Structures are given as structure tokens and as C-alpha cells.
Amino acid sequence: MSETRDTWHRPPFIANPILRWAVYLGAIVYFGWVAFTLPIDWNRVVEGIERAGRIFGGAFPPSFARSGLLIDGFLESLKIAVLATAGGVVLSIPIAFMAARNIAPLPIFYLGRSLIIVARSFHPVIVAIIFVKAVGFGPFAGVLTLIVYSIGFVAKMLAERIEEIDFGQVEAMRAAGAPYFSTLIYAIFPQIMPRQIGLTIYQLDSNLRASAVVGIVGAGGIGATLANAFGRYDYDFALAITIVIVAVILLSEGVSGMIRKRIQ
């Protein structure tokens, strides 16, 4: 034991040294290069610091003077969220069946999956401006937007649930000679209903959050009120709206979590 080693190095995270240094170097070059080439006007940023002071000065104390406008905006957001959830959940059921590998024939499966991917890939705000252009300003564009948004999430989760169902139950129904829709109602719906109800409540909560944002590009609800307040430099009213949005979101998150816990 006279020649015991007295050096030790921790085995590196990436064993191949060439790849390791390539990754390190790549990261350094990327961040360095991008940091220098990003179109940033530093004077403008420095000016911003004092402007921030002015904005926050103007925002305090928050003004609840126009609480009528605030409440109307919120009720509209709530209506948008409710209708979009109802529409989205109903539409997501057929789309989920289309996108379930174990039920749909291959061409329909691809169609269902593409619908879900497109609905998921576009941020609701992008969907919103397109709907605003197509159907005009106002809450209807908001409802359409959030229906698309709901389909992206609910149909995806539901399709995954349908792919996991126990097919033995379906076979049992078929063996008993049940017609197609009875099979659907007795063998498949009971297996997906609990998930669907949980998803619906979760989506209502998500839609309420999102409805605050789509208004910023003209799709109705509290977001429109907020964007107007910002546009008119009413920072005290904007802060009041933001505070209420945060409070409502926390409340809805709490309620939705509570209901989902009680159901499951």
C-alpha cells in the first residue's frame, strides 16, 4: 500500500473529450456571439431605468376608481372562459377519438394528430389576432381562440387516456351483441369520463388565465381593459387590474385544485 494514488478527478459528465469541449466551446461562442449581435440599444435601456421609476410612481397607489369597467371586463373574461371551455371540451371529444391510435384508422389518426399539433403549437395570442381579423374585435374572437387552445390540451390528454383504455370491456360489449353507440356509452365513456371531468375543470382555470391575455390583441375581456389602460398611460388603473387578475387567478387555481382533489 506504499504506492497509493493521491490524485483523483471526478469523471466528467460527457465522457468523450472532443464532444465535451465542443459542447463547452459551442455554448461560450453562442452566448458570446449572440450577446454582441442582439439588436439592443443600451442607451434606451439606461433611460428605461428612470422611466421605470416614473411608471411605478404613477402606478402607486393603484386606482380602483373605475371599478365598474374592471368588473365588466372580468365578467366578460369569465363568459369567454366558460363558453370556450364548453365548446372546446365538446369538440375535443371527437378529435381525441380521431387521434387515438387504438381506435382510429391510420389516415384519420394522422388528421386528428395534426389538428392537435397545430392547435398546440400556436400561442393563443397568435390565434387571437387571426380570429380578430377574421370575425372582428370583441369577445367572439376570444371564444374561438380559447376553443382552439382548449382542443390543443384537452384533446391531447384525452387521446392519451383513450389509448390506455382496457379493450377487454369493449370486446365484452361486442360479444354481447351491443350496437356501436351502446358500446361507446357502456365500455368507453365510463373509462374516460373521470379524466374528462378533471381536464374540463383544469381547462376552465387555464382559459380564465388565457382570457386575460387574448384581450390585449383585441379579443375581449379584461385583457382589452388592461391594454387600454396601458395605452393611455393610466398606470394606476393598470396596476389595479393586474392586482385583481392575480387575485382571481390564485382563487381560481385554488378552487379548481380543490374540486379536482374531491372528484378523484
Place this chain on the structure above:
Amino acid sequence: MSSISEQFGRDEWSRHTPKQKFRRWGTMAACAAVIAWALGSIEVVWPWVWGAPAQMGDLFGRMYPPDATNLGVILKVLWDTVNIATFATAFAVILSLPVAYLAAQNTTPNRATLWIGRLILVTSRSVNTIIWALLFVAIFGPGVVAGIVAIMFRSVGFIGKLLGEAIEEIDKRPVEALEATGASRFKVIVYAIVPQVMPTFWAVSILRWDINLRESTVLGLVGAGGIGIILQGAIDTFNWPEAATVLLAILALVILGEIISAFLRRRIL
């Protein structure tokens, strides 16, 4: 000879007890009432609603075929969009570490710091990226700085919350063992807590990068940089073929981002 039905004498069955039935119908009625209220009072011009499918068809008709003449500029700005997402995620990850430390019950120094940590998380999480962007565009003016800062402010809450939960769920026994060796608080954190939360740390960072990629595509609509500015420009000038190209580019970017993050997750975890 009596038949089975005479013997047992019951020919009615229902799945739910009257109370259960009442609750089920009550819940359904309440849902229906809420939907009816929303439908009845929402300020919608109904003729527009009936015209919507035609309008949508018209819009998509005008988008086809997509016009790729400006593809060079679009790809350049798309690259800026990726950079906004990546930089903002990197900064947010760094900032969220101390916040997670404060917001986890088993590492926070005292109750006051716990509440400070939680307050930061809640504020950051409840305000949407777009709303943060409105604020920072007002402060820093239009441009990528506002976008990066907005995404960063939103991401700190997301990463910090998940990381804080991971810290709260660690195996406490190694911590006890290292405390028993006489190691200082900081060294216990480095040796017993950090290695345990590393997998979550990477998973959450990658997940958030993926989300931020999506969010950074819309920042431009409120002036905070990225591809959204071009989209807004094309829509405002009714240049629908170009808008279609931008939308396809965004779709490609988001799908690519999802593939990359799935790959990284598999490699790292």
C-alpha cells in the same frame, strides 16, 4: 314453480341513489345555467358569428399560396426569437436558484425569507408573459430587451416553484449524515441537496425553454421583439400570403423546439 323474478320480487334498478341523482342533476343544471348566462349576456354581434365560417374560409383562401419572398428576413428574426427564449431561460434559471432556496421549507433560513420567496414565486407566476411584456415595453421601449426581461420574469416563478418542490421532496437522510460530519450549512447544500435536485433542475429548465420558445413568438405583438413584429406587420398591411409564411415558420420552429427538448431530456436524464 316460481320464477326467479317472483322469488326476489324486484324489477327496478337504478344506478344511483336518489341523493346521488339529485346531486348529479343539480351539478348539470348549474353548468347549463352558467353556460346559458354566458351565452345570453355576452356582447356578440350574432350575424358576425353566423358569418364566421365564411370569413375564416375567405381569410385562409387569401393566405394561399404563402409568399416566401421575405423568407431571409423571416428566418433572421426567427433566429432572434430563439435567442430571446434561450437567453431569457438562461437568466431565469440562474435567478430562480436563490428563489427556490428561499421558497423551500427545509432550506429557507426563517419564516420571513420563506414568505419573501413565496411572494416572488406567486407574483412572477400569476402575471402572464404578455402582461410583463407590456410593462417592460413601456419601460425599456420596444425591442428584444423588453422581451427577454418579460420572459425571464415569468419563468423565474415557474422554475423556482418546481425546483422548490423538488428541494422539499429530497431524501433527508444524506443531509443528516453530512450534518453529522460537521460540515457547514453551505457544504451540506452543495453535497447533499444539489445532487438530488439536479435531475429536476435540468428537466424543468428544458421544459421551460420549450415553453419560452412558444411565448417568444408572440412578444412582438406588443412590441417586445421577435417574429411577432413581422407577423403583426404582415397582418396590419393585409399581406396575408406573407403572414401565412410566418405562421408556417412559427409552426416549424415550435415543432423543432419540441423535438430538441425531447432529445435533450432523453440524453440528460
Place this chain on the structure above:
Amino acid sequence: MLKITDLVKRYGGGDPVLKNLDLTIEGESVVSIIGSSGAGKSTLLRCINRLVEPTSGSVELNGVELTRLRGRSLRAARRKIGMVFQGFNLVDRLTVMENVQSGRLGYISTWAAVTRRYPKEDIRRAYELMERVGIAHYANTRADQLSGGERQRVGVVRALMQGPDILLADEPTASLDPKTSEQIMGLLRDLAGELKLPVLINIHNVAEAKEYTDRIVGMRYGRIIFDDKPAALDQTAMDEIYSGSPHADRSEPMREAS
């Protein structure tokens, strides 16, 4: 020398788990503590290095009173007390070497700890000890890749790296199969002899206690009711240690102690 005098530990407002307990361990003996679950064995061990805060009484190690130390001086005292755990308590995602070196955390600088640049003599010592217990070839392996017996060897080496004045082992073999468990007990006994180290072992297995230790302390519900050579542990003593219910014993007035 470890000298425990009049030690009391009470959780919350309940009956005390340790009742006016006295125990002295001198020289390099291997001492086992036996007793049924809930007798307070684990609490006693944790009161020594203050992972559990004693309610009153004194714990003195080589002339240093441990119960009143705080902060830096408590950490300095803990360095001198090695501890081996039932669940090994290794950091699974670190390599064996990092786990072993974590026994030196009280000694090395924060910078060295973070960058894993351990002092040469620590690395040499680690290889020597790992060689001794047969895990040197695992230095770069992650701790969660090892078997139970190997993991406990890492735990033992980690404790020895501290250069301790005493080794505490809390049920070191309870999570191991019988054969591995014998190996670990043998190892603890041999290391105690080689390193001239007193070892205090909590153990369930009376046969192992008799075979591998020089002295057996029997605890029953917070009190020491047996303290002698293994040969003196006869059936009567065993019955006394393992009988009775905690409730009956605790509600009894503390007459034996007084």
C-alpha cells in the same frame, strides 16, 4: 473517553425517552447497545453528536462538554464523531469518492469542496481505507450502483475519513442480508482494533452483538438495565431487556433511577 451523565431526552411534553441515563466508554472497546424497538437506542446515539438535542444532562467526549456547543464549535466537535447509519445515508447521485470525501467536509475549504479538488493526503487516505474495506475499484462509480454491503462500506469509510475519536453506528446491519451483515460487523470490530477507535453500535441482532463486541449494554425504555461482558448476557437478562410494554414502563415512577 465518552462520558454520559444523567442524560434525559423528552420529545414534546410526553414521557422521557431517555431517563437519567449514565454511560461511560473508555479506551478502544467495541460496545453494543441492545434493546427492543422504542427503547431509546437511536435517540441515545443521536444525543451524542446532537442530531437530537438532549433535554438535560451531560455528554463529554475527551474532556469536551458537547451539550452546550453551538455553531462552529459544535461542527468542530462533530468532525471528531463518526457516524454510520442504518440506511447508509449516501448521496446516491455522487460518486463513491465524493461520498467518501464528504467525511472531510468539515476540514477542507469551501472552494475545494465545490470544485472537488481534494487535498492529496485526503485522497491517499481515502484510497487506503477503500482498499482496506475492498471498494477502491468503485471510486468513480455512482453510489446508487452499489449493493447494500458495498454501500455500507462506503458509509464506514466516510465516517473514518473524519479522523474520528469515536465511531457511532446506528443499526449498521439492519438493512443487510445475514451474510453481508456479519461481514460489516467483522469489519467494524477489526477497524476498531486497527485504528484504536472506540465504537458504539446499536444493534437488534443479539447473536451478532455477542460475537463481535466486547461489551453489551442492554436498554429498556430509556434506562440501562444491563451492562457487562457478552458472556454474562444470560436468558434472565435477555428476558428482562426484551419484556414489558413501553406504556407500562413509562408510566411507572422512575424508581429504578432514583
